[in-house]
């Protein structure tokens with residue numbers, strides 16, 4: 001409807017694995033500062049959609065536009081650089097690097113993006129404080145609880161000041177109390193920084209933190225309507 005205002009938009013994505021159509025004409029868009037929940041049954045194509053939007057996998061056809069530029073038209077190196085500078089990721093099991101301390105994990109995306117250690121760790125510390133895990137800087141991921149680890153993962157996703165945060169079942173491994181706290185802190189941080197959030201979940205109580213829900217069914221997400 002108002003594609004000019006979208007930060008990230010996908011049109012008619014198709015992706016097939018062998019004979020399995022994972023995406024079958026999916027469209028999607030998100031604005032800066034907007035939290036969109038992507039819902040739908042298991043196997044419907046939610047993760048595939050998220051991976052396409054994030055430039056991690058390439059759809060067989062369809063277009064993805066980020067800040068006015070077509071993702072698939074970019075050279076691989078440029079797309080990877082964009083992922084590092086503009087996108088943040090949170091997955092179901094945090095996927096922290098086990099050999100690094102929590103502080104080093106949060107600082108890692110900044111380090112990979114060329115920020116000097118001291119500055120990266122200063123920013124990392126600020127985000128750990130906001131996510132209420134500032135006491136865990138020296139621990140390794142194996143030494144913290146699931147909820148704490150997920151908050152460290154959210155701090156890591158936010159530390160690079162991403163324009164878009166991709167979260168695939170970020171609370172899937174947590175009990176409801178921890179899950180809600182993670183969602184509260186994640187959406188609050190996104191609103192403060194005006195980041196867009198693409199949140200895959202099948203839990204209604206997680207989707208309750210979104211501004212808008214999009215349902216994926218059989219690889220189709222029809223969503224160019226904006227309620228606001």
Ligand SMILES: Nc1ncnc2c1ncn2[C@@H]1O[C@H](COP(=O)(O)OP(=O)(O)OP(=O)(O)O)[C@@H](O)[C@H]1O
Pocket residue numbers: 017020021022040041042043044045046047048049202
């Ligand atoms: N790498 C792959 N190789 C083969 N098939 C795949 C691959 N990734 C996904 N698929 C298939 O594509 C379809 C969509 O998968 P996808 O992971 O996107 O679903 P989902 O909605 O995220 O499911 P869940 O809620 O269980 O995570 C499924 O039928 C799945 O089996």
Ligand SMILES: [Mg+2]
Pocket residue numbers: 046047048168
């Ligand atoms: Mg999935």
